[in-house]
Amino acid sequence: MDLYPSEEQRELAAAVRDVLAGAAPPDGATVRGDAWSAAADQGWFALGLAEADGGLGGTLADEAQVFAQIGAAAAAGPFLATNLAARVATTVGDRALAEGLVSGALRAAHAFGPHDGADRVTVFDARGAAVLLLVDEQRSRLRLVRLADRDIVDDLSPMDPAVTVARVSLDRAEVLAEITGAGAGAVLVRASVLVAAVLSGVATAATSMSVEYAKIREQFGRPIGAFQAISHRCAEMAIRSNAAAAVVDLAAVSVDEEHPDARRRVAAARRFTESSALENARVNIQNHGAIGFTWEHGAHRLLKRARFLGLGFQPRDAQTEVLVGAG
Amino acid sequence: MDLYPSEEQRELAAAVRDVLAGAAPPDGATVRGDAWSAAADQGWFALGLAEADGGLGGTLADEAQVFAQIGAAAAAGPFLATNLAARVATTVGDRALAEGLVSGALRAAHAFGPHDGADRVTVFDARGAAVLLLVDEQRSRLRLVRLADRDIVDDLSPMDPAVTVARVSLDRAEVLAEITGAGAGAVLVRASVLVAAVLSGVATAATSMSVEYAKIREQFGRPIGAFQAISHRCAEMAIRSNAAAAVVDLAAVSVDEEHPDARRRVAAARRFTESSALENARVNIQNHGAIGFTWEHGAHRLLKRARFLGLGFQPRDAQTEVLVGAG
């Protein structure tokens, strides 16, 4: 019984931070090529795959450490979709496709919803992607189709600057892989945990940003952190982000160990990290005063990441279903 | 266009405060007899009835000033039920019954729900009451039946010490008056406004209690009102209680003038005063620290009043229906 991160996990997190330090261009949703390669080299897409499948045999808890750092950096780049696409390719036994994704050579875009008959789909991170992960959570189906920039019909303006949004034509989309049922369910559970990890990183980054600012910014002759209006909010942010990090670890280990409560804990982690990230990101902007809602300052990126991620895998009504049905 | 209370209204409020100053025994749900008589003499039950019906011809807005003070004092006593019962008796033309209620000679208890076939009903303020107001909001029916202490089957322990709760047998209940349809609807709208007025008084009393305490109580060498954790909460309480008082006046005048938005404004006032009273009463306890949750201190009475009243006339789901259906 131990929820303390191992030394390897702490080193992994530090290594991820180093890669990301150079990865996020201040404006634009495309990760820098060298950072993308470094991420692939470090095994972000292979980490959780079995060694027999060409992976690194790490746990979901290990992957969660990586994705928490991605969240803390509010990093742009289709890391999660590419990780999941590699797993789908591996599951259907398409080693070449999996290898392309794992190595970073192929990037994956993603889109949500039932897509039957739809010839126009709203796709995230479509530009530069070679495959598209079509996610249908209600019917538990994951499908990979080939994608190229010429399939893009319209580029839209993203709410969240860390992704691109495009309308894509699926007219002649070639299906590369598809999984359904329990197989897809298992991947979707992992996706929820990793989204929760990213969200916990967002919550943590907001806390650090506020605490640092509260120490140096002065108003009325004192650092603003001396005012309870600010200091108590920082304390609440710290409680939320510490609990968010812990609940992600708990959910990840529960999946790794096939704990009977795993599904419920995953839904709990997904919900708690979402509300923590949203609330911390919002409060962080308020703590910064006017500077906090300028484009130049990073505070708004955390809020927009939280909103984008919150609407992704296992959104609120799906969480409620699992949590209320539990018992 | 004027929401400023008239001089008469301000004088009325002051007179009500004087009566109530001696009315609330520290423990027990029964108003003192002399205070009850003084209330009746001051016309609390006749105020809103037409002069032709033996009333004082006041407006609902006038009545709201009275009931806001009743809320601020967290006063025990079946003031609202007796006021409403007098109106029901007047509506059906039973002058003798109305006169008995208006004069304070007869007190009214009340109970909620459809009562058909039920021979055991949970009644509030049954002890000492001569009539029982049976309130069926869903079918818009108000019925007065005769009541005596011998009809009480069981005395229960009230959550709110300002009322008594009893199980009453309706086996041989004699119906004294009944109104339904639009007539009952009009009385129920007035009831909602007066409940909102009482709740706004609770919200205001909680604000005053906290502000006074914050000025005199010292911790860490300063009055606690110098700490933003307390002072900002007091500011929020003040906003809520000022808005609560204003929205009750708006709703009452809208009913008096038959404004097309009257029903919606009444539901809004009912909802806003409920949440303000609950929130202010809760925060008031926290502001007082340990003393705030002792029985001796008045803070808990405000919370319990807010909870009791909130579950009374036009509860939350009924408010939602009106507010969401509006347009």
Added chain:
Amino acid sequence: MRLQLNTREREFQKRAADWLADNVPTHDRPPSGQAMVDFDRAWQRRQYDGGWAGVSWPSEFGGAGLSLTEQILWYERCAQFDAPEPGVFNIALGHAGPTLIVEGSDEQKHDHLGPILRGEEIWAQGFSEPGAGSDLASLRMRAVRDGDDLVVNGSKIWTTKASVSNWQELLVRTDPDAARHHGLSFLIVALDTPGIEVRPITTMDGDTPFAEVFYDDVRIPLANVVGRLGDGWKVAMTTLGFERGTMTLGMVIRLLKLIDRVRELAATRVDRRGRAMLANDEVAAAIADIESEGVALYALALAFVSEVVRTGKAGPKGSMVRPFYAELSQRVKRLGADLLDREGLAVDGSAAAAEFVPSYLYSFAHTIGTGTSEVQRNVIAQRVLGLPRG
């Protein structure tokens, strides 16, 4: 208490409604650029020509010379008719003009009030400074007297509409030895004076509503001091008071209309399972909450202006309307954005997204601009409730 209007008010309201019915522009306001400025200018001029500009402003300077009640009724009618808001004339009509009416010299009034009402002068505010934020008393921008001029150096920040404005209200330190509130003066500055540079600031919604304004040896004639040298704090507070003044009710009514829009959004949309959003109890309860808070805010604003009209003084409710408005408006916009679900992830993906998402993002300014929520709570706690300073 009464809501019904008296005969005089009813007649005024009818005239206003008739005029608005004929004159409110039928096309939408352009969202930015010169087209937006031209639109606002034309609407202001149209009101002036109709006799509706400056309803309560003195008639000798082009106003209608009516009472505060009529002014409030006018703003209320404008909101009801979805008439354009003052837009780029917000500071001119809401701050600068009213300040000059109370504190300006005859010459200042003569020079500016008419042009403001005719839509010829756009004004910007210049109070905040980098580093000073909510703490206006700590302003450091210096103005040194040289002959009949003041020479100003420093910079102002969070200046709204600076890039399209002609004039700016400026709060500067003229006596460096006086502490905090003392030693400040209030100036008016033509923004085409040599030495002024405007750098726009992009906000989180991608727009550039604010700017930082740099002053390098800018010479401002002493005649441009409003009130007396050193009285700047008092003059500035007059102006801030007006922000909570007559425009309040109109602003609140516009928020009530936005709440209606959010309710419509919930009534006309379905969730991922095809169920009407309003059939979701949680959504319905959230809509009922904002509806009820909207009515309560309207009541509070009405109680405030009633008190002003009846007693001639702005009572304590004045400092409560603004934070209540700011926080409710933020929540309303957030609920609108939330109801869009994934549709809101592309700002230009649909008409509804374009309507709700940028305004949600910009709404973070509500609880920060014109005094943060924190400062406004301090004001209520200390000045209204009499609690001690922290």
Added chain:
Amino acid sequence: MRLQLNTREREFQKRAADWLADNVPTHDRPPSGQAMVDFDRAWQRRQYDGGWAGVSWPSEFGGAGLSLTEQILWYERCAQFDAPEPGVFNIALGHAGPTLIVEGSDEQKHDHLGPILRGEEIWAQGFSEPGAGSDLASLRMRAVRDGDDLVVNGSKIWTTKASVSNWQELLVRTDPDAARHHGLSFLIVALDTPGIEVRPITTMDGDTPFAEVFYDDVRIPLANVVGRLGDGWKVAMTTLGFERGTMTLGMVIRLLKLIDRVRELAATRVDRRGRAMLANDEVAAAIADIESEGVALYALALAFVSEVVRTGKAGPKGSMVRPFYAELSQRVKRLGADLLDREGLAVDGSAAAAEFVPSYLYSFAHTIGTGTSEVQRNVIAQRVLGLPRG
């Protein structure tokens, strides 16, 4: 990271579960009076006889001498099996004993640890004073040395279980000239010493869990000083630290079980229109919220104890578990009471009302007792996050 237990832990857990299955009382704890005290005493004695009292306490004083991990596992199992809580032994087991283990003299340990574990000594806390509240450093109760005794005068307030206790921990000022934290001493006092008077305080739920304790020339032997004279603050902080210690996980698991009860309440009740409450989306969302927060709190507590076990130090998470627990527990109880609707208006009107209403009312103590939420936020802000003092 792992949740699965290792072999040693698994064996311990199995033994614990087997014993609990056979020994947890099958009848409910009486809510008050001597019957309640007798129940708690019997349960403590039973644990002692079974070898389960003081799992991590030194074996020379009657404890089992095992590690912190086993102690945590024991409390966890107890919660899982709905074993009775320590009840009147809460201070003895959670504060007094652990403080004496760290700071007590050999004689003090010998005199008290065994009796505590055998259920023979009930302890009360005596820190707060009328007027001092959360600000322990401002305590004024005086103790003056006279020969081998300290003579104590003054009063303590919010003392839990004072009327049934034998002993009290007491924080008194022994050096009146020293400022605030300095000059305090920590004593242990037999509550039957002449000059002590206990006056119960009724709380808003109608119960009397607290008392004010008056001291009139009460003589306490110097041998009863824990630590050294003047070190009282340090000793008291040790004790407060234990409140956030090993009992945490058990407490959290009991809250998770209460959350399950609230969910059941929503699943088995209908609203006024006959619809299952859980079919109301707002209720379902509220249940899902508390479920998710409950799991997050459990994770935080587990992360905290893992860190203690792995590093031997109580890390910053320790100060976060308590306020999170207090506020969540308050909300859970409130939701339970809310779900009862009008049924909750009579405390004894139904079994569910009796279960949820008084505990909701009492829950206001959670965010006030053992340091108000405000003080706990100050502690996190200043000691954990390094923010400056206000």
